Amino acid sequence: MSLAPTAQSVLEHLCKSVVSMPEEVSVEASEVSEGVVRFDVSVNKDDMGRVIGRRGRVASAIRTVVAAAGSKDSVSTEVEFVE
């Protein structure tokens, strides 16, 4: 949690707001290298389409906002969505 608290809470908020089953959203953070945090977001299978969106629009919007949040934590971020 301490890797990038702002980015993580923003990411959780975004994902939970977009899916239909917010209780099934979970986010795992790992440091891939110095100053780079990777988030693996898992959502219910039926919600995959919602977090990705048409042509990945939602996913890329999430990435943009999380990147902004990551700047508060002085890290760059990667976001991956898994079922």
Place this chain on the structure above:
Amino acid sequence: MEWVETTASSVTEAKDLALDKLGVHDSDALFEILEEPTKGFLGRTKGVARVRARIAPKAPPPKNDRGRKRGKSNNKDRTKSRNRNDDSRNKSKSRNGGESNSDSGRNSGKSGSGKKKAAAAKGSATAEASAQGQKQKNERKPKSRAEKPKKEETPVEQVVERVEDFLSGLVGAFGLEGEVTSSLDGDDLMANVGVTDGVLIGPKGRTLDSIQELTRVSAQRLGPTSARIKVDIGGYREARKVALVAFAGKAAAKAMSDQVEVVLEPMSSSDRKVLHDALGDIEGVGSRSAGNEPRRRVVVVPDAPQGDADNASSDSAVKDEEE
């Protein structure tokens, strides 16, 4: 697609010359190197670079324009540069009747107006016919929305609440403080986040645009809504609009004085809309968009189309012959 050909002793110089002729920035031009100085073609022009260039996004609008939901803006742009009257809707109507031939190459405009016509016909037809239309509509619907039969539209109060909750939750997650206010004007829901921290806006408002997109998605989760949701942060959009309108004025002045098309830098669709609206109000220029997202950009087009660009290319052709 006016190509400009230039000749110089090096490729770079030739490119610079071409850019001067086109009157655009390096990133806005497409180059084709015809001859390089080292490898002379048949040894004849050894030591001379020949470059062909044109303004980059001048290609015909890409195909994916056709499917644009609000193709109106597209029509508008074209009609503006063609004949300027008052109301764009009137224009497109008159165009449907009058000069449909001139549009034969453009499917986007055609199919759009075709639909409009059909709709109009439906409206004026007898009750029977409209009932039939209704029936068709109903038959079609379950196909596209198989799993969700027919949902009531979400009451707008719920949408407002949802939008405000989403945004204030976001502000909280960012560890910021700021009040979220919203105002409703017809179907337009404008939510403003009272935060001055630029982190929520991002370069050229990209973060803000993403937040707006996610706000919409989040509101959509409640069900269908007719509300058009816009998000602003600390009055950024208004300030940006003022800056863009001023910028449009400058670009228009350049386009008119040099009689060239001025290609602006890539911008988001919301910025482009502001520019199109602003340019539409300026006498002597029109505008259109060119290129593909996310590098789609506004092109400012001077009204008199017997362009300088043609002259420039013929000039350079003459020059080439002389040399």
